[in-house]
Amino acid sequence: MRRERPRIVVTSVIGGRVKQSSLTGGGQYIGGNVKLSGLRCGKGDHWLYLGKDVHQRQRVGEVLGLEKLWPLEDRLHRVASTLRQPFLDFVAMAGEGQRDAIAWRSSAIAWKSWGASDLFLLVCYLRVGIDVIQEAVSRHLSLVLIVEDPWLFEQLKGNCHAQPDIEFLRGEGLLKHKAEAAILGVARRVWWLLRMVWYGIQQKFCSGRGFSPPKTPTVALYSYPALPNICESGGWNDPVLPDLDRLLQNIGYDVIRFSDPQCWGLERQLGERVDYFRPLILYSTLSSLISALFSLLWSKKTILSHVADLDIRRLIEREWWLESGRSAVCRYKIFYQCLTAMLRSGSWRWVVFPYENQPWEKLLVQCARELGIRTAGIQHVPLSVYSLSFFLGEGESSHMPLPDVLFTSGPYAQKVFEDGGIPHERLMMCGSIRHAHLADQSSNGHATRLNSAPLTEILVGLPLDIYTTRHLLAAIASAFPQGGRQENIRFHVKAHPRRPLDINCLGFPAVEAPVSFEDALRHCGLVIFVGSTVGPEAVAWGRMALRYRPELLLNLDQSEVYGDLIPSCTDGTFRKTVLGLVRSQRNPPPVEHVKAVTDQIFAPFNRDLVTEIFRA
Template sequence: MSQGVVHIIDARRPLERWAALLRAGTEFLYLGRDAGRLRALQELAGAGGRLAPLGARVGQRIELLRREYIGLDRHLAQPQDDLLWQASDLAERNPYTSSLLHDCCLLWEAQEHLREDRGPALVFVENPVLGLELGRALRNLGREVRHATGSGLLDALPWLLGPARIAELFRQAVSSRLWYLRSFCAKRAQLRGRLRPPASGDYAAVLTVWADGKNFPPGAPKERDAFWGELPGHARRSGARLLYLATVLDWVHPYAEVLESLRASPEAVLVPEACLGLGRTLWDLLRTLCWRPRRRRRFTLLGRDFESLFGDAVRQERAKPRQCVALKYLRVGAALARLGVRPESLLHLYENQPWEKMLRLGMRRALAGVRCDAFLHMPFSRQYLSFFPSGADMRAGLAPDRLLVPGEAWREIFEREGMPPERLEVCAALRHEHLFGVACGPAALGPAWEVLVVGPLDDQELRGMLGLLAAVGPEFPQLGFRLKLHPTMAEEEKGRIRKDFLTPAAPWLRETSEPVPALLGLVGAVMYTSSAVCYEAVACGLATIFVGAEPGPAMDKLDWFPELRLAAHSAPELRAVLAGFLDQGPEEAARRSARAAAELPRLFRAVTPAGLDRFFHPAQPLSQPQGGSREQH
């Protein structure tokens, strides 16, 4: 390799050809989100590998761009309530569903890191457009750059990477739409004659739920829900008539089986697939295939031009059918109107995803005067930018009429982030009522401390955390690590995790199938990435350890309250955190318990009948709800 050359390598190609250079200590950067691929690179590099740790600095840049990125729609030259924009992951601004912000920060950090010529470097990229833009920027800085794409033509003519990427994403767009169309037709066929339409009349609320085949008891009214707690039973006892809008978890249980469970329930239930036909679906598939947002300017953040990454993000959007999934919910309001259903309000779980926005828009357009309320059912990270409507969204009436939050601390956060205080109401922590009765405390200090490792649903996050733990865990024989995999993670992925990490070479890490509440009474600390179990650990007075591993963005749900947790973003940091945990005495455990007792009431308000009533009856009358007739829109 020539002195000072930067090789920009397509990380999706076989990596073995770079093994010798990696083992020789050539610095390498990984610009992507695939923790398995990063681990493979580290294994190729061996002990002499020199990975440039970008994760923490990328996180700092995300925080720096956070406020401006929430106002992403300032670039638009179209109505704020444009359906295809609001149905997109780009408009959602969630790092889980759109990689635009993360890619911008990776590009920015890589440019700064490689600005000075410190010798040769290998840069592995997942997104070819990011690699192309990095190459251009480094050439402008005087660096020598070579591309390694696995294609001799593209290596010789890197400007062809752009057209090749466009063709690749277009193929994905066509393929994903064909898959979605087949899936929709199959669901419509299974629906036929299986689910009776809800009866007409007045309802207190349309309540959104996830249906998994087990949460609607056959022949009996629904009393509880995993997300809504005891609200269904309270509504029935108080005479509030509910209609359930059920999203079927067909990636967990077969669609037909879930429909059978819904048919056996006496509750009024509607599924979104019953609200539109084949014609509307075909129209959505075609118009999203050709969609691109109209803009008034190039895409910049803090004065930096990321136009090419924005264009690629739009093409990535078109490559998946998620806009069509969201648009399905737009038709729910019109379907209810046709059925003669007159709900007083819509109550949905709040993450401000595209389907939620489409549901609110459709309800407001079809049902005059309906109140659209949302419930914050879980703690969330500062980086869940979708939770904060932009100023333009607020002015266009796209936010919920009320946002019901589980505690005073969350009301303060939303108000600080710009949500009008009259839209916020503290009700009850429906999913966290069990925290007020926890009786477990920190594990007794001794030679066999246990650490619960909580697996997130996202397999890349889990691999990142376990990769760091594998590097330092063997150094702490006095600690036992129990891995609790997410219950809804696909079995195939669980199998791959077991194969890669739960090996005879790692006897210090073992899997557990016990429920989390029981495990919290057996451990002294909880290690997590994006799981909300960290709040249960805080309530139990346990040490909480956030692991923000490479390569993805950190999504710590305790980042609003950094004093309540320890944090590690690299192997040395995790080593220091675990050593410090071992050094803690009973005094620190007592301090944690006292802090938890003080914070818990502010985070989660206990469930009371008055708090449950607030879901159906606002504490103070709202000004005119944002709903209206179709003609008003």
């Protein structure tokens, strides 16, 4: 009997749209549907979904059969490891050809952050899709590949057009998405202007005119206004750089905090603190706002179309159109103009900020450098090698506005920064100011402060990223639909402070963890985390931790330095790994091992070194 020829079918989600915030966000293709009629998998067939929407993927699985899902396991991360440096080099080269430095440094593509751009993730999807197709062809397997993003679908179609064994079903094209971005871009810019004018009026009314340029040596300290930062009697609590203002004042500087021009909501409170807090909107004018409104975007004509051997021209086009649908460039242009107006007059000596290499930070350094003012960035979060915004491509340090001094939190960050292209002479290891409690714990040899707790009580620490959160919750719901009741385990879910959620809408029974992280840890012997500092902090407190790595998202794992001290699991191994840890009654990592690793990322804060740098 003649063997039926394997069928490779690539289809896309249609009828939806790419959702993003008006300022940042890589975007997710929401809504829409997948036409699966006639695509039901037969015996030996497989399917694969490439996209971030875990619920859409689950719906596809219900039709095609979850047992037919092509296993990825850690393939995406292996691909990302291979493409990471070529991608950084691609962005570095793209920046060299840009004439408008502010437009380029304001862009999501130059930022490289997972929260601002999906470009690197989509490049990895592209590589995975091509590899899986080629593997299916070589193994004579039938495959249905569902591609969530329409731009990725068109790119994959272009890259595989010469292969006759692949059938691309008709997509919806890109014209609709370009038109939507163009309309949204105009509307969002106009709305941005109206909001900024109104916010400026309110803040200037609340702050009055009772401030003048500093006459004594002064440090400008960036602070993000939030209600928990407001203290009684006119004080300020800085959770990111605690007590740094006192250190600088003890050296002899005055300290004036400042914030992004687009930080509305606390006008009255900031107005009451105008003697030491300057919202940059106070330095805006109607003409500067209108000038920012008409800011141009970065040029896509000067950018090469390849990362390594992958043609990504459609994905570059996607970035440009998404950028055109946002008002981000307006925001960063007015930031640069207002900061220039503030720093142009007065006795400013330093500008200090928490370092993440965001667009506003690059513009801050550019502005200060033009005015002859020194800058210092302070690394305040542990790093992942996939936190691409922190790292540079080949030759990028020559034109990237880096701070004069970059304070790092420990030996690991120091090494990763150096390996990532930051010049050695700019780096200064001062220890962790934000996580000083963990650093002090480690240096004093008291890494296990908490009493033991049962491993059957499991704390789930959710990250800021909503898509990673959804993947983790979906993995738990799939592995433990009854919330672990049948297995005699219980999940305590702790939402990120900036991402509250309804404990009754998780997809499985769970209890809400206390707001205090330390209180939450007291009741739980095992902590599951993804893409946050929850894992390292839990281990430092003497708890077992489990690192979850979603198969379709890049895990910004800030616990890489811990290696095998923290076990890992994927979607496919989630249930087996969790039950294995619970039933093994495995002890937390030895105190001496935890101390050695914790010292690598949370070194004790060296106050004398910081004082010496700022006195120089």
